[in-house]
Amino acid sequence: MGMTIGEKIIARAAGVSSVKPGEIHTIDVDYLMSNDGTTHLTIDMFYNQLKNPRIADKDKLVFIIDHNIPAENPKTAAAHKKMREFAKKYDIAFYEGKGVCHQIMLEDFVEPGQFIMGADSHTCSYGAVGAFGTGIGCTDFLYAMVTGKSWVLVPETIRFNLTGKLREGVYPRDLILTIIGDIGANGCNYKIMEFAGEGAHGLSVNDRFVLCNLAVEAGAKTGIVEPDEKVVEFMKEHGRSYEHLYASDADASFLQVYDYDLSKIEPVVAEPHFVDNVKPLSEVGEVKIDEAFLGSCNNGRIDELRVAAAILKGRKVHPDVRFLITPASNSVYLQALEEGLVDIFLEAGAMMMNPNCSVCWGSCQGVIGEGEVLISTGTRNFKGRAGHKDSKVYLASAATVAASAVAGKIVGVERL
């Protein structure tokens, strides 16, 4: 019996020739990433609960401050200080204020075929370059940091066969929200979502990242696309290795196969308060907004900034709307500056924010108040996710967010 990409990566990490769904394996982790959401908790456990604290391999660790940067109160400043000092003491790769953790991992670390654990649920993004990334909590992180190992239950794989091309004005963001709307918020619970077919290979690394990043919103352990020449090109550009390019075997076993014709996908919106609460943009009705947000690990890269800039050029943000734009990393920000996109955003009346998790997780600047409505390219629209518990978050593509920011209500660009 053949194996899927995900199974092959687990087998390699476990040092065995093959694995089957349902087996539990001990694996070597290639990278361990932790951000300021919980690293201080890991460090507390390291110092206070272990008799002989040690680090298995400091070169596998990456610490990134992105959730509350710059610190907004003495408590987060203290958590950051703890993280900074620990990284220095143990000579751990450390990033602060450079961008959202998953974007940094994509730009500087992830290679195809690696098994990566991150103390953040959206670690599932790394399948964009054919790696197995998965989110864990801080205790799992501690265990892997100390032992260099972790355990995995080999998940079953669900394949999404993509054919055709997205139409003009429809984005990968619309595709993945449509899929989640169809299968539900636990439609792939503990499964691997494998995106395959010519439709998947027609997408750029950026667009694959958009798909894989939201896999966790369907409950998946990871999302992955078979790495191809686009991934090899990306690795060459970034000066990294691409020796482990895995593909699913022809006789690999999939729990389920879904077929999606990309040309039939239309712009969609996830309404409050669940990511699977998806409906076509055309059926949303009259929804006034108070704030719009373009950014996050899902949708804050140069591709999305270009889409928004093309819409905002020569237009103004609606006077009743705050439009916050947060590039996913400094390199994205620099690229946007170079292309003149930031000029367009500022002239339109948008606010440029420093690269961080921003409005998406409701703790950086830009939180919304009681009864307010946000349209966002963030990852989640849970109740209270972006601020007050009685506020509302709608999720949509960069194009819909930019058009809505101009209109003051949720609309597609064709209605401007």
Added chain:
Amino acid sequence: MEQFKGKVWLLGDDIDTDIIIPTEYLALPSVEDMKKYAFSPLREELAGQIEKGDIIVAGKNFGCGSSREQAPEIIKQLGVRCVIAKSFARIFFRNAINNGLLLIENKELSDDVAEGDVITVTIGEKIHAGGKDYPITPLPENLMDILNAGGLVKAMQARNGV
């Protein structure tokens, strides 16, 4: 097999980690400080009503969302003996086991019980509620080892000598 009784708090589907503990309270210094805000976006009074030994019964996809480990820690700190749900989100599932919080998957119970019911759990065997038995599928051995050790850190201390 170990057996315990507990009073049921009944919750719905998709209880996410932002409901269990909203982002704005994560900066508080300890789980002890955070726990009074547990479930506040959904039921503001719930955290104050839960008593030691109570049982949370919920629908599908309990714990979906973020990897924030404060979520299962808070539920444990509130004194909840176990969470029984139709299904659990996977990161929450790992985090709960790693913190020694017992989770039981059962597809029917949440449709059959009412809030305030007292139910009996025999670990690894069955749930007894309203005159009916609901079998429990035991967890894999290595997860039971973590749970029995009182969480992953304690299991690691025993296993790896750190």
